[in-house]
Amino acid sequence: MLLPQIRSRVVFPIAEKLSARDVRSRVRAINGELAMPWVERQRRNRMRLAEVIQWAKHEIPFYRDLFAQLKFDPPKLVDDIRYLNNIPVLTKADLLEAGDRVVHPDALAYLSMQTSRTNGSTGASLPVYFSPAAKDESAAVTRISQQWLGFGDDDLQLHISSELPGEVPREALREEWWRRAATNRISVECASWSDENLDAVWQAIQRHAPFLVQGHPSTLFHLAGFVKERYPSSRGKFKVFVSTGERLGDTQREMIEEVFGCRVANRYGNAEFGIVAHERFLPPPDETGTESDITPAEATARHYLQIFDPCVWVETLPASPGVSGPLVVTSLVNYAAPLIRYATGDESRVIKGRAGVYLEGIEGRVHDVVVIRSIRYSTSFVQDVLSRGTLVTDFQFVRGPGEALELRVALHNPRDEAAVRSQVAQVLGEGAVKLVFGSRSQFIRVGRQQKFRYVVDV
Structure with a gap:
């Protein structure tokens, strides 16, 4: 049996080939883009934006009608990015009404499109579509975001997820095994914040000693409180906690770092685009810029999230630098079903840096705690359960x-x-x-x- 530490080096290429995926080459390509000087990267990103909008104008029924009505000319974006404001923001209500008119007519017939649903945390749940290439791009971004934290191919990761009712189909179990083996991932389910469930999660962490733990910050915050009372020697069992699915509060970050002796990384993403931005512990080399532009080291110290700018174009409304507002995102890679100027339902500030752009102060998706028959549940758990069957x-x-x-x-x-x-x-x-x-x-x-x-x- 292969050691877990080297299993992914063997299984990932096999899984990639069997599923006709191409993630590793996308990792190299995106890292290559991110390594370019920021001035050149901005130029290339603007070209990508114009190209995907030009494609949508001619190939996607919804945008073909919209841009004809607006008389929108995408090449003008190359010279003046402010021209983008002539495109109205796409809301979830618009997307729900448009249905599959936001998808290329041939994509659903000839491509292995992935259809998933938003979880409803910032509005009504609705379907979103990904082409095979866009799925590979999203998987590549996930791997790069882990590299930013020092996570390597031989390291273990442990994900804490909600315990869902019912039986899982055999085919789904088989696919999940391949995913776990290929990414050195261990999954632990947690139904509630009862002492029994929290203790089971902690025992799994101690048993596997992962490099990285990922889950809802509310769950790790409650686990930290439980462990602090029961297990005094709790530091150093894992190196990094990645917060996902909920807003990470300062108190949560401080408590988790204090109790477990780990670093906490925040990230922002959603079902529509995958990971959009992520904290970066290993910053790129500094670049020249104006005095007002923050350095990569300063961005890391302030817990800013670096945007994956080769993959998404991110704006805030109103479009004023450093001012918090609704987040609007455009995909630069999902040509089969592009979302252009899509309102995510969250708010943040876009900060300009010397080597990229960052998100700071993300608001939205605030989850709560509810006590039912003396058992504490996170509403994120209830959300996971109710959204499972669509x-x-x-x-x-x-x-x-x-x-x-x-x-x-x-x-x-x-x-x-x-x-x-x-x-x-x-x-x-x-x-x-x-x-x-x-x-x-x-x-x-x-x-x-x-x-x-x-x-x-x-």
């Missing part, structure tokens, strides 16, 4: 004094109500919550900016 567009817990905990659920199809009732009962227990089915318009917004939260007190 029946639910979104949900919200509503707590009232002296009243039963209410779970409001918006469905894709009202006929799926019985299936969701069964799913909720299986996970949370029969009668644990009062289920109310309706539309997202019935969800409660909070605060001056009317932001969405998964748990609301009334």
